[in-house]
Amino acid sequence: MKEFLNRFNLTLIIVSYSAIVLSLYAQLNVYIIIFGFVCALWRIAHYYGKLPLIQRLLLSVIAIASSVVTVGLLYQHGLFNIMLHLVFLGFSLKFLELKSIRDVYFFVNTGFVLIALFFIFNTSILSTLIASTLILLLLSTLLSLHAQQYLNRSFMSLLIKSCVLSLPLAILLFVVMPRLPSLWKMPIQKQATTGLSDSVSPGEIAKLSRSSALAFRVTFNGKIAPENERYWRAMTLDNFDGKTWSQSESLKKQESMAKSGAGRNFYLSNKKAQPKSKYELIIEPHYNYWIPVLDFASTPNGLISLSDYSLRSDKPIVARKAFNVSQMASVSHEQLSLTDKKQYTQLADNSNKQTDKWIADNLASGFSNENILEQLLIGFSQTFRYTLQPPVLAEQQIDDFLFNSQAGFCVHYASSYLYVARRLGIPARMVTGYLGGEWQASEGFFSVRQYDAHAWVEIWSNDRWLRVDPTSYVAPERVESGLEASLTDASEFLADEYFSLQKWQSVELVNLLRGRLAQLDYLWARYVVNFDNHKQLKLMQRWLDFVPWINIAYVVMSAMVFIFSCLLLFIFKPWNRKKYSLEDKIYLQLQHYFNKRGITRSIDQTVSEYCLLLSANSAQSSALCDSFAEGYNEIKYQQNLPNKQYKIQIKRLQHIAKQLQSS
Amino acid sequence: MFKQFINKRFDKWLSRRMPATKEITLNSGNTFIFPSKTGIHFLVSCFILFLLGTNYQNNLILFLVFFLCSFMITCLLLSFKNLAGLIIKSVETHAQFAGHDIQFKLRIKHNKHSGQDISYKFQHASSVLHTIVESDSVCLYAFNKQRGYFNPGRVTVRSTFPFGLFNVWTHLDFGLQVLLYPKPIENKMSLQRSPSNLHDSSLNQSIAGVDQFSNLKNYQAGESLKSVAWKQVAQGRGWFSKQFEQSAGGDISLDIDTLNHLPLETRLSYICYQIIELERTEQRYALSLYNQNIEVGSGRSHQKRCLTALALVKGKR
Numbered sequence: 001m002k003e004f005l006n007r008f009n010l011t012l013i014i015v016s017y018s019a020i021v022l023s024l025y026a027q028l029n030v031y032i033i034i035f036g037f038v039c040a041l042w043r044i045a046h047y048y049g050k051l052p053l054i055q056r057l058l059l060s061v062i063a064i065a066s067s068v069v070t071v072g073l074l075y076q077h078g079l080f081n082i083m084l085h086l087v088f089l090g091f092s093l094k095f096l097e098l099k100s101i102r103d104v105y106f107f108v109n110t111g112f113v114l115i116a117l118f119f120i121f122n123t124s125i126l127s128t129l130i131a132s133t134l135i136l137l138l139l140s141t142l143l144s145l146h147a148q149q150y151l152n153r154s155f156m157s158l159l160i161k162s163c164v165l166s167l168p169l170a171i172l173l174f175v176v177m178p179r180l181p182s183l184w185k186m187p188i189q190k191q192a193t194t195g196l197s198d199s200v201s202p203g204e205i206a207k208l209s210r211s212s213a214l215a216f217r218v219t220f221n222g223k224i225a226p227e228n229e230r231y232w233r234a235m236t237l238d239n240f241d242g243k244t245w246s247q248s249e250s251l252k253k254q255e256s257m258a259k260s261g262a263g264r265n266f267y268l269s270n271k272k273a274q275p276k277s278k279y280e281l282i283i284e285p286h287y288n289y290w291i292p293v294l295d296f297a298s299t300p301n302g303l304i305s306l307s308d309y310s311l312r313s314d315k316p317i318v319a320r321k322a323f324n325v326s327q328m329a330s331v332s333h334e335q336l337s338l339t340d341k342k343q344y345t346q347l348a349d350n351s352n353k354q355t356d357k358w359i360a361d362n363l364a365s366g367f368s369n370e371n372i373l374e375q376l377l378i379g380f381s382q383t384f385r386y387t388l389q390p391p392v393l394a395e396q397q398i399d400d401f402l403f404n405s406q407a408g409f410c411v412h413y414a415s416s417y418l419y420v421a422r423r424l425g426i427p428a429r430m431v432t433g434y435l436g437g438e439w440q441a442s443e444g445f446f447s448v449r450q451y452d453a454h455a456w457v458e459i460w461s462n463d464r465w466l467r468v469d470p471t472s473y474v475a476p477e478r479v480e481s482g483l484e485a486s487l488t489d490a491s492e493f494l495a496d497e498y499f500s501l502q503k504w505q506s507v508e509l510v511n512l513l514r515g516r517l518a519q520l521d522y523l524w525a526r527y528v529v530n531f532d533n534h535k536q537l538k539l540m541q542r543w544l545d546f547v548p549w550i551n552i553a554y555v556v557m558s559a560m561v562f563i564f565s566c567l568l569l570f571i572f573k574p575w576n577r578k579k580y581s582l583e584d585k586i587y588l589q590l591q592h593y594f595n596k597r598g599i600t601r602s603i604d605q606t607v608s609e610y611c612l613l614l615s616a617n618s619a620q621s622s623a624l625c626d627s628f629a630e631g632y633n634e635i636k637y638q639q640n641l642p643n644k645q646y647k648i649q650i651k652r653l654q655h656i657a658k659q660l661q662s663s
Numbered sequence: 664m665f666k667q668f669i670n671k672r673f674d675k676w677l678s679r680r681m682p683a684t685k686e687i688t689l690n691s692g693n694t695f696i697f698p699s700k701t702g703i704h705f706l707v708s709c710f711i712l713f714l715l716g717t718n719y720q721n722n723l724i725l726f727l728v729f730f731l732c733s734f735m736i737t738c739l740l741l742s743f744k745n746l747a748g749l750i751i752k753s754v755e756t757h758a759q760f761a762g763h764d765i766q767f768k769l770r771i772k773h774n775k776h777s778g779q780d781i782s783y784k785f786q787h788a789s790s791v792l793h794t795i796v797e798s799d800s801v802c803l804y805a806f807n808k809q810r811g812y813f814n815p816g817r818v819t820v821r822s823t824f825p826f827g828l829f830n831v832w833t834h835l836d837f838g839l840q841v842l843l844y845p846k847p848i849e850n851k852m853s854l855q856r857s858p859s860n861l862h863d864s865s866l867n868q869s870i871a872g873v874d875q876f877s878n879l880k881n882y883q884a885g886e887s888l889k890s891v892a893w894k895q896v897a898q899g900r901g902w903f904s905k906q907f908e909q910s911a912g913g914d915i916s917l918d919i920d921t922l923n924h925l926p927l928e929t930r931l932s933y934i935c936y937q938i939i940e941l942e943r944t945e946q947r948y949a950l951s952l953y954n955q956n957i958e959v960g961s962g963r964s965h966q967k968r969c970l971t972a973l974a975l976v977k978g979k980r
Binding site: 171528568 | 700705717718723726732737740747776780824827
């Protein structure tokens, strides 16, 4: 069979294939990637005449077999992954039957679908740049099929030109096209959740503290919450089994009820009260339901609030998402029921004897509950040490921590404080979330990273929940200036990320660069990735306010017409359609002059013939006419005329023409 | 059936809209532009992407969709621009023999950057030969067995440049026409001396067409192999070609009525062959057809006259 691809085509195809595989590398199964590359190699071998293409029947067998294997491999990973891999499989198998231009088109179209799937996972500005490179590669594959004689430079310029020219209309469409709601429910990828999980044992938060990945970003509208108030509540944990804190059954039940729509508001914020502050959250995908908020958040649209003052989304957050939240000064508290009280004072059976003894001793010496807790906190601030790499605790965790190791991080402190409080019969619960955030001064937002993860305690006193952060007693810097400051040993900070930019905060330039990148990415997330109907409406409203007498539909239409006509002008360039040279201009002017005096040139006449006609029909001397024809032809048909010479001759011709017209 | 009807109507409409001319400049008035099959596939995949983007509420996918749609529009303009302004001029084609591939030549002129990747074809292809496209001219091939004037029909100019998403095409009528002589068929038709030359028939008793061998000459490359003196070659005396002396006196008359038992077309083909042979051997001949007689003569123009007359003989109906 004749090879229809040339080396350039095939190279482009292979390069774009590899680039797409590379960009989706994290999502794809290794075996399927290997299979894909075998297909690609097969096609290359065929190009050099080493291997035949595969027969149609055999190909179908391979396709079915590999699909079955794929489904089998990824059965547990959910429908979305299966879908992604099947698309990818089709993409790879196309290599084995790439035998006509139509197959290349199929290849390119599948490539676009894969890029769309890439966008589901990645929405940052960097990945958008990567994706645009992929799109360029795919389009150049198309172009290479049709512009085989094109030189390298004009090939690139045509490609870039056509893309750049398409951008304005695309942007306009993006801004004005209304967004439809989801038409049907699509499978979402099952992926390990990142960030906080719904149970905490010492060690989990330490793991998070090694990651500088972004958790979410916040912009305050107006007043910014002070440092010691920036406790971003994600969830409360009220069940303790001696090692791990987790959510009790009743809390879980409430959450699942809320998600299924049985009730959206489990606590009532005081509606009439003015919100203390308003802020916009942009949450990075964590494949979980929680939304980190300050106390106490009103419920924005599409979210659920639970009785423990935390917010939940009814769908896992798989893409970067923005929410507008108002912060209330207070909420109406309900009294704890007996069952609640029981839950909040629940403790595991295997008690920590040493701690119990310490409490009993204190009680015996007549200290009140409050006094005992205060003593504990004072103890924390005196002899305890804050570290992310604490020694491993023995079976009786609380005992071992309080009386033996005395080194740990937020979960250790919160956990032991809770234990003591509950032992004393005070209802208490653990709250997990994030603390603080890094202020991006230039753009005015906070970025909260995974290493800002934190755990603290709430105890029930005076008919309301009171926040106590035991960690702040051992490491007050943790609250005031973040994790890095609170660590006495700097190497503990981001111990696993050798190349993280966060580690180089002291270098000015890196800091600047990092800030710029974060800022760009933030703007991207805020205005592009989360541009929804609501924002669209607001934008249009602003336009309407600007020119109130104009109808938005007309504006949009005329903008489209304007862009289209610009496109037309730019592509066809009517201004250099008829470019006359100087000698032609003189000649035309001469014709125009004599045309008015009744001597017209017929189309097939040459200059010499025309000049003969002139001398015959007018009073002009034939010598002058001849010299015009001669001069014109000399300029027109002499090759490589030097510029200086050209100018002289043009001047002479002009002179002759003037003489012809003067008499 | 229905398709045929549509095609017929379309051809009629075309001939009204674009009558035959020698020179055509392509513009919006005479070109058609539709999404190609691949363009439609492209739109379908755009729609799939739109569904993906909507269902996942992903703005970047939606932007990709809008970009691709907008790209489609840019392509529409670019692919039209590629053909617009192309000037095509037909070149006169000389008369040829039927039953051969006939070459038609078009001169093309375009801007430096436009006119890429254009295919030229006859709307109703009749030859298996591919079109040859050069930078300033195009050679198209057609095939016909019938003698007489032959019109190969409209020329289809088509391009999917630059991205293959649009098909810009047009059927152009250049009024291409070529005269086809009958296909020469080799034969040993007995030829008659014309009666006017009978007075010196005493000198030429031999049957006309079989010329007298006169002498041997050194063979020169390019001479017909038929005239090679194979005997001498076999004897190892070198290459010679046989020289024939033509009977200068005997004018030959070719008459359509001589071989009455054969069908007309065969007779025309026979005569055609004889004319070529007679011209090659530089003899004088006359031709008489049903309603046309051509005087004795020789030379290129005489031959052309005779062949033209042959080509245009009206068949018996």
